[in-house]
Amino acid sequence: MIIEIKVPTPGESITEVELGKWLVEDGDIVEKDQEIAEIESDKATLTLVADEAGQVSLKLEEGDTVEVGSVACTIDTEKQPAETGAKKEEVVRENAKSPSIADSDIKKEVPLVKPEKASVDHEHVKTTAVAKKMMEENNLSVDDIINGLKRISKKDVEAVLEAPKGSGVLAEASKATFSREENREKMSMLRRKLSQRLVAVKNETAMLTTFNEIDMSPVMSMRKQYQNQFIETHGFKLGFMSFFTKAVATAMNFHPAVNSMLDGEEIIQPEFVDVGIAVQTPKGLMVPIVRNAESKSVPAIELEIKELAEKARSKKISVEELTGGTFTITNGGTFGSLLSTPIINPPQSAILGMHNIVDRPVAVNGRVEIRPMMYVALSYDHRIIDGKDSVGFLVKVKELIENPTLLLTEGKNLESILLEL
Structure with missing residues (x-):
């Protein structure tokens, strides 16, 4: 079933609001009562929540000024959220308490996950002992750390292009002496x-x-x-x-x-x-x-x-x-x-x-x-x-x-x- 999520009224005297920010992506599966957007009025910022669980389809863009009661998004309740890993672990723990399941079976169902070996591109990256221990405890590889470290910006690309050929070290090439960039953000x-x-x-x-x-x-x-x-x-x-x-x-x-x-x-x-x-x-x-x-x-x-x-x-x-x-x-x-x-x-x-x-x-x-x-x-x-x-x-x-x-x-x-x- 498709249900509509409408923009709520912040107060009696307010007829228009602004969609400040989506907290989910188009097509995401959301839980019931999950916050999915921020609605801004001239007096306060409120949150829009999902009435039911399902797949969300966005109808408005961030920054749109709309009337109270407009449809912000729809939710397809036929597509329910998958069981999370935390719930699965809880089920395994409950099963482990049962005398009918042997410990060896539990160990087979939940194998230990070891950190993957770093790829060839990152195998020469040096890691401190403390960082290595933290990575092992959290099942992270060097690739995970480097890939999630930051996003590549225009400044990084220009720094690499201007660096001498054969310098070889990304950290040295990405160092910028100054910046001329500026950020623009619409006033709420x-x-x-x-x-x-x-x-x-x-x-x-x-x-x-x-x-x-x-x-x-x-x-x-x-x-x-x-x-x-x-x-x-x-x-x-x-x-x-x-x-x-x-x-x-x-x-x-x-x-x-x-x-x-x-x-x-x-x-x-x-x-x-x-x-x-x-x-x-x-x-x-x-x-x-x-x-x-x-x-x-x-x-x-x-x-x-x-x-x-x-x-x-x-x-x-x-x-x-x-x-x-x-x-x-x-x-x-x-x-x-x-x-x-x-x-x-x-x-x-x-x-x-x-x-x-x-x-x-x-x-x-x-x-x-x-x-x-x-x-x-x-x-x-x-x-x-x-x-x-x-x-x-x-x-x-x-x-x-x-x-x-x-x-x-x-x-x-x-x-x-x-x-x-």
């Missing part, structure tokens, strides 16, 4: 959309950035003291991002304008805080959303960030998990960034940039001490966020990170709560 739909949004932000907003620095000693000490217990209790590590997410959600109580957005001539100010966490993936930057961060604990936020990041990198994330958000956090410090000015993620009005943690001399109670310091940057739309709110918000985030127990009291110190101030 996701990256094209991201480019358009970033340019629009620079042209359509009055973006300004304010900076501060945070002493990370309290949070780092807390992580070091409770990390093992945290892992035993929750099953995952405690990071910094969950503290910052909870801190910005708490700081919104004191500076709600930072959580607002502009819609025409109206300012929308949500009573909830949905924080987008920028995640770098092989296909580009994605921003999964931690919803209602103001109502979640630090462990709950940490777990959600971990799950969303894994989904984004493995292309399993849904459009709904990438849609919305009232504020964004980006962490360039994971790549070693010391300081930067992050770009606002529209239609939001502000974004917090975290950076690398560096030991620096700072003045503490009149004395110079070495502390792990982090520069933080808040980029904001000055049309709806004044300097007082932007600077005050960043100072509040600094206060909460340097005194993380305040996150338990919604940013208020115990004396203020006692005195009902």
Whole structure:
């Protein structure tokens, strides 16, 4: 029976997608639920899976832009996958456990495979003792290694043609002193959309950035003291991002304008805080959303960030998990960034940039001490966020990170709560 595999819909507002990459060849035999293609939209990269096992026949080319619901390929279910070698070995092992089959019969059925002798062309290739042992353990010959080493390029052919006759050594002839080659790759739909949004932000907003620095000693000490217990209790590590997410959600109580957005001539100010966490993936930057961060604990936020990041990198994330958000956090410090000015993620009005943690001399109670310091940057739309709110918000985030127990009291110190101030 021939079944059709159609392009799924990534979301309600998306009508067209781009076929990014085929993961199988035309005519391949595929298993049920096997990933066969990558589908790219302007928001996320998703995978296309086989509904049934059989022989696949491709109907689209890589890079084609098609409507949702179009037939991407067909599968002939009459042609089923052959039994794999792993399954055959499993059957042999099961038979070996049976008393009715002698050990000698098993040995006859599964003969030892010895590495083939190298061909005449490669018999003079020198092999180290370690490499020879690895080849023997994995049943590989010199031909297997050389044939699978790399593909021949234009540069290799030109190097051999230009080499003096009778040089005899391919390795010497293939050495290129320089390259003039270049690679061209079409931008994905996701990256094209991201480019358009970033340019629009620079042209359509009055973006300004304010900076501060945070002493990370309290949070780092807390992580070091409770990390093992945290892992035993929750099953995952405690990071910094969950503290910052909870801190910005708490700081919104004191500076709600930072959580607002502009819609025409109206300012929308949500009573909830949905924080987008920028995640770098092989296909580009994605921003999964931690919803209602103001109502979640630090462990709950940490777990959600971990799950969303894994989904984004493995292309399993849904459009709904990438849609919305009232504020964004980006962490360039994971790549070693010391300081930067992050770009606002529209239609939001502000974004917090975290950076690398560096030991620096700072003045503490009149004395110079070495502390792990982090520069933080808040980029904001000055049309709806004044300097007082932007600077005050960043100072509040600094206060909460340097005194993380305040996150338990919604940013208020115990004396203020006692005195009902």
